[in-house]
Amino acid sequence: MITGSKIKSLDFYRKIPRDLTEATLSGAGLSIVAAxxxxxxxxxxxxxxxxxxxxxxxxxxRSQDGDHLRIDFNISFLALSCEFASVDVSDVLGMNRLNITxxxxxxxxxxxxxxxxxxxxxxxxxxxxxHGEQENESDDELGEGAVNMNAKNFDKYAxxx
Numbered sequence: 787m788i789t790g791s792k793i794k795s796l797d798f799y800r801k802i803p804r805d806l807t808e809a810t811l812s813g814a815g816l817s818i819v820a821a822x823x824x825x826x827x828x829x830x831x832x833x834x835x836x837x838x839x840x841x842x843x844x845x846x847x848r849s850q851d852g853d854h855l856r857i858d859f860n861i862s863f864l865a866l867s868c869e870f871a872s873v874d875v876s877d878v879l880g881m882n883r884l885n886i887t888x889x890x891x892x893x894x895x896x897x898x899x900x901x902x903x904x905x906x907x908x909x910x911x912x913x914x915x916x917h918g919e920q921e922n923e924s925d926d927e928l929g930e931g932a933v934n935m936n937a938k939n940f941d942k943y944a945x946x947x
Contacts, residue, residue: 868892868906
């Protein structure tokens with residue numbers, strides 16, 4: 787069984803020199819409480835260090851529509867005409883913007899990667915042709931770079947592309 791003298795020998799706070807110190811029961815109790823507290827704190831810190839925690843924060847983007855990240859890129863497609871090239875943008879929140887051509891500059895290139903002409907601009911879009919059905923005099927849009935084909939200009943465009 788544990789006796790008082792054995793407990794007294796655990797006293798950390800003896801006064802130096804050792805042969806002149808006297809172990810007390812209150813000093814031993816304080817030493818045991820301090821050692822148990824240190825072991826408990828060490829265990830809690832070790833547990834906190836080894837525990838994996840994941841935190842997710844969702845922040846609402848309150849930027850204006852014009853406050854977007856500017857991205858410069860230079861991509862060359864030899865077999866793609868400028869009129870068919872477009873850019874679609876999407877982000878992780880699901881916002882999709884399709885056919886962004888307002889700020890994209892397009893230049894035609896030759897097979898040896900040299901400029902083959904001036905910067906491509908879609909220009910005015912001609913009226914819709916309904917191929918023999920009832921003629922509509924409205925200015926409906928065909929789409930960017932679309933050309934109204936007829937017998938007079940077919941050969942010209944066929945050789946161009």
